[in-house]
Amino acid sequence: MSVPSVLPPGSTIGILGGGQLGRMIAMAAARLGYRCIVYSPEATSPAAEVSAGHVRGGYDDEAALIRFAEAVDVVTYEFENVPEQAVQICARLKPVRPEARAIHFAQHRLREKAFFARAGIGTTRHEPVRGTAELAAATLLPGILKTCTEGYDGKGQARVSSRDELAAAWEKFGRRECILEALVDFRCEISAIVARGLDGATRCFPIGLNAHRDGILRTTTVPAGLAPGILATAERFGVQLAESLDLVGLVALEMFVAPDGSVLANEMAPRPHNSGHWTIDACATSQFEQLVRAICGLPLGAVDILAPSRMENLIGAEVGDWRRYLADPTARLHLYGKGHARLGRKMGHVTFVMPPSSARPRT
Ligand code: AMP
Helix, strand or coil: CCCCCCCCCCCEEEEECCCHHHHHHHHHHHHCCCEEEEEECCCCCCCHHHCCEEEECCCCCHHHHHHHHHHCCEEEECCCCCCHHHHHHHHCCCCECCCHHHHHHHCCHHHHHHHHHHCCCCECCEEEECCHHHHHHCCCCCEEEEECCCCCCCCCEEEECCHHHHHHHHHHCCCCCEEEEECCCCCEEEEEEEEECCCCCEEECCCEEEEEECCEEEEEEECCCCCHHHHHHHHHHHHHHHHHCCCCEEEEEEEEECCCCCEEEEEEECCCCHHHCCHHHHECCCHHHHHHHHHCCCCCCCCCECCCEEEEEEEHHHHHHHHHHHCCCCEEEEECCCCCCCCCCEEEEEEEECCHHHHCCCC
16 A cells, blocks of 8 residues: 555545544545545434535445545544444555554553553553452452443443442443542543644644533633643643554543642543544644644644633533524534434533633733
8 A cells, every 4th residue: 555645635534433523523624625535324424414425334344444445545533432343444445544553542441551551651540350350359449440442421430439339330331341440539630632743743732621520521621720740741641642652643631630739641532532622713723623634644733722711512402502602702602413412412512712802911
């Protein structure tokens, strides 16, 4: 497979997955003159609606995946649980960026934790619970039991404070491979989003301060307003992660700030991240454009904050408030075009950008 290192505007980007992240990648790509083709099983999807093409197929449909890969110049993915097999099929025909290695680690919490350790990234104390012997030997209580695979937005995890609760949670998860993490009494949650180009150059977006409820991200605030030492450690961990993965593309690293100020990695995602949505309206380059630049071999963009901002997710019925946000001059509204405002479903987000007058220091 001979691949030119730079894919100029006019080239076609293939996106595995049809969700809102794919939608925002396609919109950023279009702005730079690229076309996108989306691969997803659904007949319609937020990403396909704004893309030049859509190949419909399951992630195990080899023929459809080959048709998709043949039609594009480079492949990326917008969710880290894309089956590795589907990525491998595409990789036989076209470069997949980030490479399959990134999802191999991101898809399995124990593998991910081992990778953090190898990359010199501090993480939460944890132990495996893969069978009855490990269950009986587990000591990290109170803790959080998480399934090793397929958990996201707080799904597949349970807080446990006693051995009985631990055993019950493990039964509830169908005795699947799990990880027990010590409960961190964190001061706050933060994330680093790092881009790495084909030439190995890295850029870390300003660290975001994240608030979650019921395991789902609610808000991200930038600047995070934390001590410079904490921000520098978070940024260093993000860059170490991108370099250790030999990544081309984007990776997000979610972290806890412990009461003593130490930074502990929670999980990573080798794709644009919900906590980076503020970059569309308040950063010199958005995370979505940065991904397009990285995977197409273009120089990475500047990551300066243009204005202090706060992103709020619109979850479920909250999307019904769209009129209110349109009337607010500080609000930038983004709706994902999803039909059903199901409980817990991310329907859109709004970024509140501080007007220049209030950002100016008072005299
Ligand atoms: P996760 O799916 O691992 O990102 O977890 C979702 C959310 O649950 C995190 O953003 C935290 O708010 C909380 N959480 C996860 N792991 C821990 C932990 N070890 N200690 C305390 N809170 C946690």
